[in-house]
Amino acid sequence: MNKSDEKLLVGYWLKLYLADYLPIIKNGSQNTIKSYSYCFCQLLSFIKSKGLVVSKFKIEDLTLNIISDFLNSIEVVQKCSVTTRNLRLAAIRSFAKYVSSVEPQYLLWYSRLKYIPNKKENIKTFEGAAQPKIHYLEKEEMQVLLNAPDKTTKQGMRDYVLLMFMYNTGTRASEVVNVKISDIHIGSPNTVSVVYVRGKGNKTRPCPLWDTTVKLIEPFLHRSKDDAVFLNKYGNPITRFGIYELVTKYAAKAAELMPSIAKKNVSPHTIRHSTATHLLESGVDINTIRSWLGHVSINTTNIYAETNLKMKAKAIESCNLNNPDLKVKPITNQSIITFLKSLQ
Template sequence: MTALAPHLSSYLLEYLPRDRGASRHTTDSYAYSFQLLVTFAAQRLKIRPSEIALEQLSTELILDFLDHIETSRANKPRTRNARLAAFKSFFRYLEYRAPACLGQSMQVHAIPSKRVVQPLVAYLSRDELQAVLDVPDRHSASGLRDRAMLHLAYAAGLRVSELTALRLDDLAQPGLDTVHILGKGRRQRVLPLWKETRAVLGDWMRVRPTNGADALFLNQRGEAMTRHGFASRLATHVARAARKAPSLAQKHVSPHVLRHTCAIHTLEATGDIRRVALWLGHSSVQSTEIYLRVDPVHKLEILDASAAPAVRRGVFTGVSDRLLAMLAGARSS
């Protein structure tokens, strides 16, 4: 039997961050997936987690665990698939480090992901967005910080992890006219900033504490703003903005909704899905096509600019082709 603990420790602490260059968020997510799996397996096998062997992580046990998180933890299929992706990555890592588990690895990789419904993305109208941007207090340091975070998250279409990872030197000094972003998959992009965005960033930089971390946005303790911290501040401002824009009360506005809003507004302004992909830092235009299912203005423009082709209907008669002759012979025989 092959002990699980040494291989799992090496995978999470060395292979992912050092060899694969995985982000801290990816490593944390994979570690939490295995924390849940190991706890489930220990209870099922009635042994201590540190005593679990690789061979005991059978496909049957993994499938039971995936069913468990959907039923007992009310996880959605997307979460289930994310957990399964972590397990498949680990077993791929094991293929040349524990050759005895090669057959087991192939069985784990054969576990299918669940198909998920692709919902329409949620986004804010321009009036709703403006109501949210106007809420933070312009006369307090925390209000200026929140105002700058909201403007930058929307203007650059940032993921919340990209926003909270920004450092002071990621902003072009002293004009604050561009921002350097290290995105998903270690993809870098440099985006120009609008005049209004530069103004609110300048307001924050003038009151930003100088004795804190080098993160661009700091919390009340002088530490880097966290993902949950930004989500909490956003929820507070959305609740207040709903007084001016009542339709916000019917929407769940997460930090990612600001990114979706940027994408939709950019698509409406440019009509070019490739520009949206470059702005958001997508690796493929296929990732950006979800916004084409949302934007009715773009669809109408495509219909208006296109006309049905005047093609006459034809028939396949008198065509000399060996394949068609063979097919015709096969039908008559």
């Protein structure tokens, strides 16, 4: 295939966009690059499912109908939220804008894609203001999820500790993967153990660790201070998508024992929502929860107070929460799917 023909293909432009433009020219964060790579992996898998050949798929084939059907499948088939659907659309728009800026012949194509609207998910709160709906696990459901891994195996124990750490800290998946051994400070018997979490905007916040979590995580700390705390089975730092697969796997297992879990589309962020809600139910003040989760605005944290109807209906029992550098990839002739997965 000659150069002019190659420049007609989606795969050609995706490699330039993700390996050159986004990390180098745009200076995109590693989370953005990983998220966008995952989006296009999903998109190309969807295209393949339609009987189309990914390696021969052209820019002009990426039509309004194809993208609309893909976004619809994210919500209907994969049961993802409207927010996730809109994030996928944002990635596609960004890619299309880049392509059209380099090759003006695609300006009309890009302008057509801009007609695909974002969706709004509005849930009325007590005061009538529109707020996003918060999905969280009840305490009993959370305990069943924590008990899902087989703790008699090395892998199962790692998974259990990871789930407990996420529940304790309320960290985002993108924050968990960046936690290093040096970020965890084990206190003396009279002081609190903490983990320093790097959140959005590269801001660091301290988060207290329960005694139960400390006992579980200590065996993972006997390595180099610069090592990631949580590794995959190959000895590499676990990825955001590795965490997602882990959580959904154990959620499915937990749902066999407690069917109510199956209705909640459990993801890593569900655990974060559960932490916030359970802290609120325990009587922890909203500003402390804001600091715990790393929210910039108190309004974000207030959503939990609005969502939790039980807080307004009865007195809450005390909650026992203590139950047991991305490198730019070289452009090669590897398949576009393999290339996208290498960035995640």
